[in-house]
Amino acid sequence: MSVVTDNPETLLFAYGTLRRAALITALIGRLPAAARAWLPDHAVVRLRGTPYPCLRPRRGAVTPGTLYRGLAPDEWQRLDRYEGARYRRRSLRVTPHSGGAAVAAAVYLLAPACRGQSGPPWRFERPGRAVRPRSSAPFSARFRFHGIEHDATAPHAR
Numbered sequence: 548m549s550v551v552t553d554n555p556e557t558l559l560f561a562y563g564t565l566r567r568a569a570l571i572t573a574l575i576g577r578l579p580a581a582a583r584a585w586l587p588d589h590a591v592v593r594l595r596g597t598p599y600p601c602l603r604p605r606r607g608a609v610t611p612g613t614l615y616r617g618l619a620p621d622e623w624q625r626l627d628r629y630e631g632a633r634y635r636r637r638s639l640r641v642t643p644h645s646g647g648a649a650v651a652a653a654v655y656l657l658a659p660a661c662r663g664q665s666g667p668p669w670r671f672e673r674p675g676r677a678v679r680p681r682s683s684a685p686f687s688a689r690f691r692f693h694g695i696e697h698d699a700t701a702p703h704a705r
Contacts (some may be wrong), residue, residue, distance in 0.1 A: 558652035559626070560584055560641045562591050562612040563600035563669065565655075571615070572630035574629050575622040583644035584614035586654065593669040594633065594657070601634075601657045614641060614652060623653075633661045 559579075565571050572578045590605040603609065616628075627636065633656045640649040657664070 555614055555691075557618050558650060559615040559618055560586060560612050560652040560654045561608050561615060561640065562586065562589075562602060562654070565615075565626070567615045574625050577620070579615040579617050579622075581616075582614050584612055584652070585639045585644065586610040586639060586641050589639075591669045593666045594661075595666040601661075601664075601690045602654070612641070626655075630655050630683060633658055635659075685694060 551617045559565070565574075568578050568580070568581075586602070587609055588604060588606055589602045589610045590608040591610050592603050593599070596599045623636075630636075634655040636653045637656050638651045639654045641652045641654075642649045
């Protein structure tokens with residue numbers, strides 16, 4: 548496994564829907580290099596009224612996720628548009644599953660205006676609707692996820 552560099556500009560820790568390889572591939576047009584990682588002192592819960600997850604600080608909890616590396620600026624823009632107005636990208640320390648020191652990685656957290664909207668626990672293993680690209684082209688900016696139509700090129704709020 549490759550060494551992870553400590554650069555939140557290129558590292559993304561995904562704890563929810565972005566862990567799905569098909570979804571991140573549909574959003575940015577490729578599957579970035581990935582490794583398993585852990586975020587300490589946070590729990591994944593459902594954003595109230597949606598099928599989407601969010602993080603809540605919780606002492607002693609450990610959140611598993613995927614650490615993607617090598618993201619380019621235009622890919623970050625697509626991910627920001629997908630996450631919408633409810634989420635903001637922040638840098639947190641995550642620990643690679645392979646061991647070693649914690650690294651700084653970007654994590655999508657609830658925007659301040661949306662805090663307090665979290666609900667029950669959210670589980671990655673829960674089946675969701677598969678990503679269905681709207682075109683046979685290698686990259687499709689339009690797709691459905693959890694029954695909701697998405698366009699990775701247009702700004703929107705989920």
